[in-house]
Amino acid sequence: MTKIEKIVLSYSGGLDTSIILKWLQEVYGCEVVTFTADLGQGEELEPARAKAEMSGVKDIRIVDLREEFVSDFVFPMLRANALYEGQYLLGSSIARPLIAKRLVGIAREVGADAIAHGATGKGNDQIRFELAINALDPSLKVIAPWRQWNIRSRRQLLEYAEKHHIPVPSDKRGEAPFSIDANLLHTSTEGKILENPAEVAPDNVYQRTVDPLDAPDAPEIITIGFEAGDPVSVNGKSMTPAALLSELNGLGGRHGVGRLDLVENRFIGMKSRGIYETPGGTILLAAHRGIESITLDRAAAHLKDEIMPRYAELIYNGFWFAPEREMLQALIDHSQAFVSGEVTLRLYKGSASVISRTSPWSLYSADLVTFEESAVAYDHRDAEGFIRLNGLRLKSWAARNGR
Ligand code: ARG
Numbered sequence: 001m002t003k004i005e006k007i008v009l010s011y012s013g014g015l016d017t018s019i020i021l022k023w024l025q026e027v028y029g030c031e032v033v034t035f036t037a038d039l040g041q042g043e044e045l046e047p048a049r050a051k052a053e054m055s056g057v058k059d060i061r062i063v064d065l066r067e068e069f070v071s072d073f074v075f076p077m078l079r080a081n082a083l084y085e086g087q088y089l090l091g092s093s094i095a096r097p098l099i100a101k102r103l104v105g106i107a108r109e110v111g112a113d114a115i116a117h118g119a120t121g122k123g124n125d126q127i128r129f130e131l132a133i134n135a136l137d138p139s140l141k142v143i144a145p146w147r148q149w150n151i152r153s154r155r156q157l158l159e160y161a162e163k164h165h166i167p168v169p170s171d172k173r174g175e176a177p178f179s180i181d182a183n184l185l186h187t188s189t190e191g192k193i194l195e196n197p198a199e200v201a202p203d204n205v206y207q208r209t210v211d212p213l214d215a216p217d218a219p220e221i222i223t224i225g226f227e228a229g230d231p232v233s234v235n236g237k238s239m240t241p242a243a244l245l246s247e248l249n250g251l252g253g254r255h256g257v258g259r260l261d262l263v264e265n266r267f268i269g270m271k272s273r274g275i276y277e278t279p280g281g282t283i284l285l286a287a288h289r290g291i292e293s294i295t296l297d298r299a300a301a302h303l304k305d306e307i308m309p310r311y312a313e314l315i316y317n318g319f320w321f322a323p324e325r326e327m328l329q330a331l332i333d334h335s336q337a338f339v340s341g342e343v344t345l346r347l348y349k350g351s352a353s354v355i356s357r358t359s360p361w362s363l364y365s366a367d368l369v370t371f372e373e374s375a376v377a378y379d380h381r382d383a384e385g386f387i388r389l390n391g392l393r394l395k396s397w398a399a400r401n402g403r
Helices: 015-028 046-054 066-079 095-110 125-136 154-163 241-254 279-295 298-317 323-334 380-401
Strands: 006-010 031-038 060-064 114-116 141-143 179-182 187-190 220-227 230-234 259-265 271-277 341-348 351-358
Touching (some): 006 015, 006 095, 031 095, 066 323, 125 141, 220 279, 230 241, 230 279, 241 279, 241 341, 279 298, 279 351, 298 323
Parallel strands (some): 006 114, 114 141
Antiparallel strands (some): 179 187, 187 271, 341 351
């Protein structure tokens, strides 16, 4: 085994990473620095400090990354209207590059030569962490205990904890819990009963949205302001990116907006079934498409839609810090200069529908499109030639086929 001098561990304070911390200290016999990120997962982070202290960690980093997460990762992704496999808003995928970036920053600051993470050997997250680390600092080694140690089951994990006097909370003693990943953009739940895609997800997997059936009978009307492609206000009130997203999470959650029950294709090769709740993100996607609908030129909008699946796949597969993602981002960002204005939506029993939009930069021309008499220079006879030329090849084709 290669000698490691100092390790930075991505540490949540939960049972798994507490065990990983102990294992690293034992196996590598070196200093471990812990890093815990606040991404708006809605969990107290001070207990993580206490636990790390108890394990003898001297350098404990707990950092609030909420604003950076939303402004530098979620919003750029939203400009693309990114959806993986047509439906997934990439809530876990987009958080990993930011965590990796901070891990690398801390590793350099403290002179560590390795980064450790608690992602398992079957998931996408290990790929996302490690590709980001590779791209940001190729000299850093990566330690992935779940791929290295002999612990292969939940039972062995609990035995290890017991043997090393790591406290196991009573709710963690029984069978494995759901695998949950939460941040300001979403909550993702996988595992247990959800592993059978034929089983309907039980009500208790949902954490931040009400069942649309139980949502209020009265709709709620909200207005979102956009500036150059990014949301900046809700109901006329300017907000920071993180505050805005959490405001929309509250509004959407109350109306049952943003639930998704999905079977997706993991990069590593298997299909997996998960439950996602993305209330604010779902509202923002609809709103962003709403403001783009009046401010983007047709060809510009269609080009964006063509590259979107590719861009989303890059994020899903862990290539945020890759040249091709940055190239696509430059294209997307360039398209957003005039994507400013206001969009009004109705939230009602699970849906977020755009009901009106306005922009000082609107390309929409009522004069041009109207069924009524209009002064705009548009010669109806031009349409005849336009159709005749477009129909030319169809006529040749149909004539040949009928021969
Ligand atoms: N399947 C989703 C993704 O790959 C969610 C992963 C959630 N991570 C977790 N540790 N539960 O983006």
